[in-house]
Amino acid sequence: xxxxxxxxxxxxxxxxxxxxxxxxxxxxxxxxxxxxxxxxxxxxxxxxxxxxxxxxxxxxxxxxxxxxxxxxxxxxxxxxxxxxxxxxxxxxxxxxxxxxxxxxxxxxxxxxxxxxxxxxxxxxxxxxxxxxxxxxxxxxxxxxxxxxxxxxxxxxxxxxxxxxxxxxxxxxxxxxxxxxxxxxxxxxxxxxxxxxxxxxxxxxxxxxxxxxxxxxxxxxxxxxxxxxxxxxxxxxxxxxxxxxxxxxxxxxxxxxxxxxxxxxxxxxxxxxxxxxxxxxxxxxxxxxxxxxxxxxxxxxxxxxxxxxxxxxxxxxxxxxxxxxxxxxxxxxxxxxxxxxxxxxxxxxxxxxxxxxxxxxxxxxxxxxxxxxxxxxxxxxxxxxxxxxxxxxxxxxxxxxxxxxxxxxxxxxxxxxxxxxxxxxxxxxxxxxxxxxxxxxxxxxxxxxxxxxxxxxxxxxxxxxxxxxxxxxxxxxxxxxxxxxxxxxxxxxxxxxxxxxxxxxxxxxxxxxxxxxxxxxxxxxxxxxx
Numbered sequence: 001x002x003x004x005x006x007x008x009x010x011x012x013x014x015x016x017x018x019x020x021x022x023x024x025x026x027x028x029x030x031x032x033x034x035x036x037x038x039x040x041x042x043x044x045x046x047x048x049x050x051x052x053x054x055x056x057x058x059x060x061x062x063x064x065x066x067x068x069x070x071x072x073x074x075x076x077x078x079x080x081x082x083x084x085x086x087x088x089x090x091x092x093x094x095x096x097x098x099x100x101x102x103x104x105x106x107x108x109x110x111x112x113x114x115x116x117x118x119x120x121x122x123x124x125x126x127x128x129x130x131x132x133x134x135x136x137x138x139x140x141x142x143x144x145x146x147x148x149x150x151x152x153x154x155x156x157x158x159x160x161x162x163x164x165x166x167x168x169x170x171x172x173x174x175x176x177x178x179x180x181x182x183x184x185x186x187x188x189x190x191x192x193x194x195x196x197x198x199x200x201x202x203x204x205x206x207x208x209x210x211x212x213x214x215x216x217x218x219x220x221x222x223x224x225x226x227x228x229x230x231x232x233x234x235x236x237x238x239x240x241x242x243x244x245x246x247x248x249x250x251x252x253x254x255x256x257x258x259x260x261x262x263x264x265x266x267x268x269x270x271x272x273x274x275x276x277x278x279x280x281x282x283x284x285x286x287x288x289x290x291x292x293x294x295x296x297x298x299x300x301x302x303x304x305x306x307x308x309x310x311x312x313x314x315x316x317x318x319x320x321x322x323x324x325x326x327x328x329x330x331x332x333x334x335x336x337x338x339x340x341x342x343x344x345x346x347x348x349x350x351x352x353x354x355x356x357x358x359x360x361x362x363x364x365x366x367x368x369x370x371x372x373x374x375x376x377x378x379x380x381x382x383x384x385x386x387x388x389x390x391x392x393x394x395x396x397x398x399x400x401x402x403x404x405x406x407x408x409x410x411x412x413x414x415x416x417x418x419x420x421x422x423x424x425x426x427x428x429x430x431x432x433x434x435x436x437x438x439x440x441x442x443x444x445x446x447x448x449x450x451x452x453x454x455x456x457x458x459x460x461x462x463x464x465x466x467x468x469x470x471x472x473x474x475x476x477x478x479x480x481x482x483x484x485x486x487x488x489x490x491x492x493x494x495x496x497x498x499x500x501x502x503x504x505x506x507x508x509x510x511x512x513x514x515x516x517x518x519x520x521x522x523x524x525x526x527x528x529x
Contacts, residue, residue: 091123093166095238096321097173097249101311101337102234103370104223104256111223115251117173118216119238120318120342121166121209124159142287150287157286160319165213171240174204175219178232179250181335204239214342226253233335252336254309257373259402259528261303261336262364262393264380265314267409269296270327274383275413285320290327293407295512297331302516303377306525310336313363315384317343339363357385361392368397375524376400381407382490382508387497394501402524404506405515406494412510414486421486 100116135155144150207215226234238247254260266272271291272284300310310333312324318340328335341359368376378393378401380386387406394401484492498506504520515521 091125091164092244093121093123093240093242094245095171095240095243095247096120096122096318097236097238097247098318098321098340099250099252099312099335099338101309101367101370102226102251102253104254105220107220113221113223113226113253115175115219115221115234115236115253116216116337117205117207117219117236117249119173119207119214119247119249121169121171121213121215121240122163123166124163142283144287149289153289154286157320157323160322163319166209167211167213169209169240169242170206171209171215171238172204172206173217173219173236173238173249175221176235176237176248178229179235181229181231181233181252212342229253250335252309254371254374256371257528259303259306259308259375259377259524260367260371261300261308261310261377261379262367263300263310263312264384264386265312265316265324267293267381267383268379268386268407269293269300269333270324272383273409275409285323290323290330292327292331293512295516297333299512299516300334301332303521303525304334307529308334308377308525310334311339311364311367312336313339313360313367315341315359317341319343337367339367357389357392360386360389364389364393365396368393368400372400374400375402375528377403377405377521377524379405379407382410382494387494391497391501394505398502401505403518403520404498404501405518406506406508407512408508408510410490411487414490418485418487 096119098118098120100118102113102115105112105114135158138144138158139146139151139154142150142154144154203219203221205217205219207217209215234251234253236249236251238249240247263269267274269292271293273280300308304310316324321338321340324338327333339359364378368374376397378386378390380390387404390401390404390406394404494508507515507518509515
């Protein structure tokens with residue numbers, strides 16, 4: 001891949017996790033500076049700044065004794081120390097069990113199920129005064145009215161980013177039974193989900209939250225005790241004395257043979273508009289109601305009815321999973337395992353700025369190795385690095401990958417950008433401006449001829465326009481050398497990622513209706529039932 005293509009792809013691949021963490025890491029400084037700006041500015045310049053009196057931020061800051069303080073005074077003040085302490089005495093401890101899958105296996109010539117367990121133990125502290133200041137500022141910047149629907153979504157979705165990890169605690173996870181395999185299977189409020197299901201067996205495993213609060217383990221069950229049911233998923237429960245609410249999780253029991261779907265989330269099944277930049281991503285993540293990419297829930301339901309099992313693999317952080325639970329339930333997406341990124345707050349920068357595509361390149365091969373006899377459909381979009389990631393997955397598992405489906409969210413944006421670039425170019429090259437520049441050069445040359453300094457003046461004029469540009473840059477501005485448009489760069493990218501794949505494997509689409517009756521996919525389901 002050329003450096004130009006890599007730069008374009010990197011720019012397009014600003015992940016959701018990066019955007020969220022960048023915002024969270026800077027909001028504290030931004031709010032602190034804003035609250036202290038008036039006093040700082042007046043002291044340093046003598047110029048009165050815009051008054052914050054009457055604003056929500058000022059009222060909250062005033063209530064905790066920080067209004068008018070400089071940023072330096074705030075940092076070490078008793079008021080800031082007080083703000084960092086939460087109101088109330090107890091942190092509500094909770095556990096999020098991530099949706100996983102079960103793998104059929106043989107132990108001592110007897111069929112068993114190997115069930116993956118994964119979760120995160122965290123504390124949801126009472127709202128601190130600092131959090132109140134931060135959220136008040138966010139609402140004001142986002143022009144969100146208090147107690148509006150947007151404000152409700154903002155509070156609900158941002159809440160997980162104010163949680164704290166519960167480290168090095170012992171807990172247990174036990175099997176419970178089966179629940180209906182519908183979109184609401186993810187929800188812990190459902191009548192079938194919260195009840196104690198009657199089973200002939202029970203198995204339990206001890207887990208420790210470690211330094212990150214996350215834990216992974218396995219439970220192995222005899223197949224005689226567990227019979228996979230196409231319309232149900234297996235249910236787990238966390239046993240931990242300090243939990244303030246019940247903690248349940250689901251396990252998709254996947255047969256040895258069949259068709260599985262590796263699915264991205266943002267701009268593949270849920271509208272996020274990642275190519276439009278961080279501000280748009282934040283708006284769709286924290287403020288807007290979730291919307292599916294039109295027709296995708298229907299398509300996934302169709303695949304599930306044919307025996308397909310879904311693995312949702314995203315670069316988004318686990319803090320967003322409560323929102324995704326609601327999204328899956330809202331559109332009735334089939335349940336399946338979920339593989340999001342854990343943002344380690346003790347090492348945020350290395351977590352979010354790792355090698356592009358690293359999370360998916362770690363999660364997807366593990367899934368495919370667990371099911372060597374299943375065929376896979378890989379579905380993603382062009383807004384991030386899904387095409388490049390899936391190319392590498394295909395190279396590693398060519399016999400298992402039957403289809404790569406890529407949602408094109410780039411070409412129309414690239415076409416629009418090219419049009420805007422042409423408009424700017426046309427504006428810059430209007431005859432009036434050209435005539436002015438040409439006339440200026442001719443005037444200088446004529447004056448030099450009259451004064452007998454023609455050769456010196458001509459050299460000086462030429463020196464203005466003769467620069468030490470890199471060859472690549474000179475070529476990019478030379479009218480005689482065609483410059484690739486953004487559309488051409490996108491098309492080149494798609495050609496590069498699809499090279500080497502079997503005919504019929506790679507498909508780019510704009511409208512999901514285009515892939516509803518894909519012949520390769522239909523054949524895969526028929527041959528692998």
